[in-house]
Amino acid sequence: MxxxxxxxxxxxxxxxxQGPDVDPEWWSSSNTTDRIAAELxxxxxxxxxxxxxxxxxxxxEAGDAIWAxxxxxxxxxLRREFGLIAREEKK
Structure with missing residues (x-):
């Protein structure tokens, strides 16, 4: 870490x-279309x-959801590239 x-x-x-026409579930959905919408x-x-x-x-805490x-x-x-992964996570 x-x-x-x-x-x-x-x-x-x-x-x-945070928009009114946005479904907050898109960021954590297992549906590919929802996740692509969230990424966009x-x-x-x-x-x-x-x-x-x-x-x-x-x-x-971020889990499997889309963030940024x-x-x-x-x-x-990215965490591996930036050296943010603790040794025990690399196993």
Whole structure:
């Protein structure tokens, strides 16, 4: 785990995931179409960086949901690239 732990993103209500016509279930759905929609919404989000930092630093809490347009597997790859994975996780 990294030495720093990013705080949970501060949402303003202007984020695409907070819109009135958006289903919050898309970010945790097992449906591929829903997950792609969530990823696309994230691509234009002003708090994307904060969401990604939080999801990278809190992998258990982020779980399998889409965070900052990334899947669980992509975040695992990023954590490996950034050296954020603890030794015991590499086993």
């Amino acid at each position: 990294s030495a720093r732990l990013a705080p949970f993103p501060r949402f303003t209500g202007a984020e695409p995931c 919404f994230c691509m234009r989000c002003p708090t994307r960086e904060a969401c990604l930092a939080w999801a990278l630093d809190h992998p258990t 347009g990334t899947t669980h597997n992509r975040r695992y790859q």
